[in-house]
Amino acid sequence: MATARTASPATMIGVNKPTNGHFKGQTKPTGQQSGLHGTSQLPSHKMTTVTCILYLQDVTSTKGNEFEDYCLKRELLMGIFEMGWEKPSPIQEESIPIALSGRDILARAKNGTGKSGAYLIPLLERIDLKKDHIQAIVMVPTRELALQVSQISIQISKHLGGVKVMATTGGTNLRDDIMRLDEIVHVVIATPGRILDLIKKGVAKVNKAQIMVMDEADKLLSQDFVILIEDIISFLPKDRQILLYSATFPISVQKFMNKHLKKPYEINLMEELTLKGITQYYAYVTEKQKVHCLNTLFSRLQINQSIIFCNSTQRVELLAKKITQLGYSCFYIHAKMMQEYRNRVFHDFRNGLCRNLVCTDLFTRGIDIQAVNVVINFDFPKSAETYLHRIGRSGRFGHLGLAINLITSDDRYNLKSIEDQLVTDIKPIPGSIDKSLYVAEYHSVDPDDDDGSDGGLKNKEQGAA
Template sequence: MATTRTENHPSAFGLNKQNGQFREQSKPVGLQSMPLAASSLPAKPPSSSQKGSGIPQTSGGIRFGDEWKKCLQLPPKDTRVRTSDVTATKGNEFEDYCLKRELLMGIFEMGWEKPSPIQEESIPIALSGRDILARAKNGTGKSGAYLIPLLERIDLKKDHIQAIVMVPTRELALQVSQISIQISKHMGGVKVMATTGGTVLRDDIMRLDETVHVIIATPGRILDLIKKGIAKVDRVQMMVMDEADKLLSPDFVTLIEDTISFLAKKRQILLYSATFPISVQKFMTKHLQKPYEINLMDELTLKGITQYYAYVTERQKVHCLNTLFSRLQINQSIIFCNSTQRVELLAKKITQLGYSCFYIHAKMMQEYRNRVFHDFRNGLCRNLVCTDLFTRGIDIQAVNVVINFDFPKNAETYLHRIGRSGRYGHLGLAINLITSEDRFNLKGIEDQLMTDIKPIPGTIDKSLYVAEFHSVNPDADEAVRDSGHKGVRKVK
């Protein structure tokens, strides 16, 4: 299994070029999102009897009473404005679904107060055992929609693999496994494992020699483990496909179908995505049994994300980016390029301009990718330059600005890129640097998404993308308030 190394890093600009980190020594940016543990890949979930859990303990486990909620260690209440994508609910509560109290404790301690629309629609159907085809926008709670029923149905008396979550990228596998551990930490021994390509196979073999209930995996690695007889999946009762449109693309669909051939005939398959191309329909007809269809996509673009374009020449892009940094109030930003070479060159240029910057792309060693993902998520850097590796499902709630340094070629990529801001109904800003060659793509994407990408104004109203932000790290908030390099709230 892959693990994330968290040792101290050198503080100088331009660390070892391969590790994706160009930055000054810094304190964390204030984050609302979930902190990663010392290891991004779990071997064992935190025990409910750990010291400092705040839960009354007896020799028999957690002592429950009428006041069990008062014992929870809840995160600071999130008071930021949210859009109707996550607030237009039926008024249900998580307790309405007859979930185990231990699971409810983990849900509330994640800061999840009420189900979002996709969770309201999905959780009761998934608990019934029925196949699901669910379409909902990025950042509206899809992970919780499938992880909550998945964990509820785990039988701890059985020591075999009971559920598989398939994801298209290694970073998303790490993220989903961490969420699984967080919300199951009071359940008394749910064993979650993440396995991805690019890591040592021997570690996975050793881990699977012990009890594993849930596997979060990329398609190539899990199929390899199955064919080698290491991962026994014949008793898996639930398979989830997150970012299903990507998993059913030509890159992965053969691997997915081969994996399904090893599962029992009576299994439940759940598909979740923001977009469903024709390939999904074909897969559904072949492998799903009378699936319950959920469609919460009246419109494709996210509410709460304001979209602008700046018309520039290629040579003006870096200057334009520098101007944006000086004028915008950025919590964290993700900047997209169309090639790995341009990612590294731009990250170096941003550092030379005096801004902290990490970069990540698929050609980096997995160890460095893990480190960059872990540190950026924990707020150790303001800006991240990346390829489309980072467009799928990555949830970092402090990101309020996305910049397309290179404009994407198609509407689907554009939608997933800008979806990295405005997570869970919060406000966000998407800025596109458009050259003369991009103008036709711009018009085409506007037409396909039925949206309006406006010319960038001289001054951008901060209320469009900046909300009152309460961090889990007060020291980081103070560092942000006290800083002001070139007008950017720069970490010290």
């Protein structure tokens, strides 16, 4: 794909200086009608609360089990219900009893169908508070996912009476992690490089850890991480349990399974790779027309929250500036930002403080923000796997979503290839998009009535993480 060009920063006059991923300026909310004949604006001081009434079979086609059926501790059940998880999703129904039995699992399920709950619930159930060593490790490919998973584990386990959960990732103070591990830690949620460093320093003692989870296993077993993962496993006891979860399973996963898993219980809840709940369109444009097309989409779509993907960090910042210049609220995030700023942007966007987020593929893995109902590929991805994970940011836990791809002449062959690989149909964008394809029932929320915890934008149907 030819290198795309974008507007020079010198042309972006009148944009206030960004502050660590947050652009300040006039907030211009996106249009609230999906038709192409006029828009009605939502007042800039009000966000929206979504009550989703449309669910897909990915989360509704269950066996009718209840969380109580798995003989879980009463205190763990309290945490589960307080999360708003009323009944297990299909992946949780399949995983929880097998994981509780101690058997290895190879699970394939779509993004947003409850994978985090599928492994965290049995993992936390099996923690023995009488033992003061690391009993479980959850491996994830990104810092953001580590923070998200650790937060979920802390919330679910808060009534268990002392389960200690720790998140450790690269880009943070190593000394703080060393001091934390000097105290009791039962569960470690980590990125591979950091936990391996702590293991080799003799600080993180994992020789008694009975469970290792690999979330987004396809990424963890890519060339970037596989050597680290193999090294980490060499420090674990031979009788450990390994749980693998991902939406895609390339050859690397098959090789790893054959080498390290013992008669794994295989779960496949995916008839096809692409998410059924995502309506996919493409708009054929030149590079110079992309920003104008994006502006048109903002004015004509009913966006609750959107994530916009670019293929480089430079283009992320340039586009975020341009969006702000157009008058829309916008955050951005990429891997070259300092970790504390990335954490703040992620936290604020998740809490609904901004409607639009521009990012690189850093943000494609397992991030669960249910308010996102539109994903836009400003730059079209190069691989089917990346495309799948990008559009999976909308349609979380069975909610409907919309994916729009801006396609240049350089992307046309890649578009056809991804359609073929995913056995899906990406259609030309119509003159008017039926909002029932991606919009649930909304009502405005007055910030004065909000408790301030979610910026006035909160999904009342919590679902599973």
